[in-house]
Amino acid sequence: MLARRVIPCLDVANGRVVKGTKFLNLTDEGDPAELAERYAHEGADEIVFLDITAAHEHRGTMLEVVRRTASRAFVPLTVGGGVRSVDEMRDVLRAGADKVSFNTAAVATPELLTACAERFGSQAVVCAIDARRLAREDDAKQRWEVVTHGGRRTTDLDAIEWAIRAVELGAGELLVTSMDRDGTRSGFDTELLSAIATRVRVPVIASGGAAGPDDFVTAVRDGKADAVLAASIFHRRMHSIADVKAAMAAAGLPVRRIEESVA
Amino acid sequence: MSGAVKIAVVDYGAANMVSITKALAAVGAEVVVAAEPAALAGMDAIVVPGVGAAASAMTHLRERGLVEPLRDWARAGRPILGICLGYQIFFDTSEEGDAETLGLLPGRTVGLVDAPTLPHIGWNTVEAVRPHPLFERIADGTHFYFVHSFAPAPADESDIVARTTHGRSFVSAAAKGSLYGLQFHPEKSSGAGLQVLANFVGLVAAVGVA
Numbered sequence: 001m002l003a004r005r006v007i008p009c010l011d012v013a014n015g016r017v018v019k020g021t022k023f024l025n026l027t028d029e030g031d032p033a034e035l036a037e038r039y040a041h042e043g044a045d046e047i048v049f050l051d052i053t054a055a056h057e058h059r060g061t062m063l064e065v066v067r068r069t070a071s072r073a074f075v076p077l078t079v080g081g082g083v084r085s086v087d088e089m090r091d092v093l094r095a096g097a098d099k100v101s102f103n104t105a106a107v108a109t110p111e112l113l114t115a116c117a118e119r120f121g122s123q124a125v126v127c128a129i130d131a132r133r134l135a136r137e138d139d140a141k142q143r144w145e146v147v148t149h150g151g152r153r154t155t156d157l158d159a160i161e162w163a164i165r166a167v168e169l170g171a172g173e174l175l176v177t178s179m180d181r182d183g184t185r186s187g188f189d190t191e192l193l194s195a196i197a198t199r200v201r202v203p204v205i206a207s208g209g210a211a212g213p214d215d216f217v218t219a220v221r222d223g224k225a226d227a228v229l230a231a232s233i234f235h236r237r238m239h240s241i242a243d244v245k246a247a248m249a250a251a252g253l254p255v256r257r258i259e260e261s262v263a
Numbered sequence: 264m265s266g267a268v269k270i271a272v273v274d275y276g277a278a279n280m281v282s283i284t285k286a287l288a289a290v291g292a293e294v295v296v297a298a299e300p301a302a303l304a305g306m307d308a309i310v311v312p313g314v315g316a317a318a319s320a321m322t323h324l325r326e327r328g329l330v331e332p333l334r335d336w337a338r339a340g341r342p343i344l345g346i347c348l349g350y351q352i353f354f355d356t357s358e359e360g361d362a363e364t365l366g367l368l369p370g371r372t373v374g375l376v377d378a379p380t381l382p383h384i385g386w387n388t389v390e391a392v393r394p395h396p397l398f399e400r401i402a403d404g405t406h407f408y409f410v411h412s413f414a415p416a417p418a419d420e421s422d423i424v425a426r427t428t429h430g431r432s433f434v435s436a437a438a439k440g441s442l443y444g445l446q447f448h449p450e451k452s453s454g455a456g457l458q459v460l461a462n463f464v465g466l467v468a469a470v471g472v473a
Contacts, residue, residue, distance in 0.1 A: 002429055003386040003406055040453060045386055045408075070281040074289075076408055076451050096281030098314075098410070098451065121315040123382040123410045172382050203380050226380060256386045256406040 003256040004220050005045035005227035006244050007205065008234045010035060013052050015061040019235060029235060033068040039234070040073040043241045045256060047073060048101070048175075048229060051081035059088070063095040070096025080128055080175075086115050093120060101126035101175055104148040107155055107162075110169055117170025122202075127171035131159035131192055132179040144192055151179045163196045174204050175229065181209030183232070188215055193223030205229050213239055213247030220253055268467045271297035271306040273333070273349070275313070275323040283312045283346065286450035290461040300332040308342035308467040309333065311349030312450075314410065317372060318360030320348055330365070337367045342441040342467045347411055350437070350444030354415045367442060369418035375411075377430030382412045387427050389435050389447065395424045397436065397443055397462050405455050407447035409435075414446050441470060 010017050010032055017035055018026040029035070036047045047069070051062050059082065070077060079092050080101030089100045106113050106127050117125045130151060131144040144159035163174055176196055178189035188209045197204040206225035210216065210233050219225045233239050245255045270292045272284055284294045287310065297303055311333070313320055324330050337343050337353075345353045352364040357372035364372070375383055386406040391398060414433035417423055427435035427446070435446040443463065449456035 001388060002380075002383070005385050067281060070279070071285040074282065074286050074450060074456060075453055076410070076448075093279055094281075096279055096285075098279055098282075123314060123384060123412070173384060201381050203382075203384050226385065 001254045002226075003045065003254045004225075004248060005205075006043070006216065006241055006248075006255070007046045007048055007227055007229040008039045008044050008241065009048040009050055009207070009229050009231045010235075011052050011231065012049050012062065012065060014058055015065055018052070019232075032065045033072060036069045036077070037073040039241065040075045043245060043256070044075060045227070046076040046078065048078045048080060051079065053082065063091060066092060066095040066097050078126060080126070084109075084112070086112075086119050089116050089120065089124075093124065099124050099126050099173070101128045102171075103128040103130065106166065106171075107146060107148050107157065110165070113166060113169040113171050117172070122170050122172035125171050126173045126175055126205075127163075127166035128175040128177065129159055129163055129166070129196075130177045130179050131189075133189070133192075142191060142195075144195075147179055151182075159192065160195050160199060164199055167200045167202050171202065173202050174200065175207055176204055176225075178208040182207070184209055185211035185233075187211060188219040188223055188225075188228075190218055190223035193219060193225050197224035197226075203227060213244045216244050217248055217251040217253065220248065221251065267291060267293040268464050269293045269295065269305065269307045270310055270464070270467070271295050271303050271308070272310045272312060273324075273329060274298045275320060275327060275329065279314075280312070282448075282450040283310065286457060286460055287464070290457055290464050292464050297329075298327060300328050303332055303336065307470075308344070308463075309336055311343065311345045311352070313346065313348035313352075315348055316360055317348065317352055317357035317364055317413075318362040320352055321362055321364060324352075334365060334367065337365075337442050340441055342463075342470055343367075343443070344463050345442075345444040346450070347446060347448055350446055351413060351415050353437075353442065353444050354417070357413065359413050368415075368422055368437065368439060368444070370416050370422075371418075372413050372415045374413050375430055375433060378412075379430060382410060383429045384410045386452075387429060387435075387447075389425045389427055391425050392423050395436070395438055396466055397424065397438065397459060399462050400458055401455055407435075407449070407452040407455060407459075409447045411446060415444070441466070
């Protein structure tokens, strides 16, 4: 049976893992390849690197990070941030990534999803959707809008409609982040997740709001997510990946247990 | 045996070559990336990796003059391992793009049936149909990493080694003599995956190193 995945996400800037609040007060947290390998040993089902390097001239640094990580952490690797063309995606995949995640670039140029899926297969194309709740009008259905640039810019896209369209365009997976919950540790927006997961056939990765192992359970059970991504709760060692998987297993969800992953 | 097992990993434009070459090196093999037939000389085994579409994979292999050398290699009974798309193209044909593939095993690659999610992405359990040395020291039902929408349907039942369920069950591992095929990615399946690759390298060494 297909296991529900637990995915730690690492923010990478100029070749180092960084931690900060809203892109401010960034602190150096170590070497990405080393941390990725540690997470892989602890049972991470996949690793996501989010490249938050602002300047384009540092792209080569990220490729080197990917190359070093793929050489020692033998789990799937997704890279998000900064990829804007088929050729840039090819470079990231050739460096050792398995998937590339598109966010702002996909909103700006939706056909990029199609071009990349045609070239590399839809399984390598992840569409990241940052969504924010809209005030609900009387008797109307809850709606969410797509935001970009880390939530600083709004779009006129409805998040559910954009999710459906992104899959039609070629995305093989959706990474759905609730900008209302991100960084708040108040739990995932399961209403948003299930609204998307029940309308698309591709896997949905839940993101934004994890506080503890129980949130991973509700993201899957109520949010219908196939995978759950989190950053700070793992980095700050508040909870281990094993803790999260134990809670998921106790709730009857299929997970890959840590003992299997150790050779 | 004298020296390390020498393995050629076929590069036909399949995206991620780093993981498979490093994983094979991690289990003790000497790895060469082969983008042309001449690079197969002196090798003990071939690994055909890959993700993507069968039709374009065949086009790339043909352009590089690798189709007949791969067929000759397998027909001579020399060790060859196909991973994901590399495994699918071992069969006669693929429904994906209606492609004619290598024809090393009888059967056709078809779309997953009744899959709750597509592509099938993630860690799924591999259930043994018969014991096989490729899965030595691997507990039955261990999770491996999959990422695909198609899988081969072998025409010959005796080629089937293991099955996996996503919607309807499909054949996740097949073997015939020294030819082995895996639908999952051992190079992305952590410790269990490295064990499978170590088993493959061990089988190659047992056949005899060039």
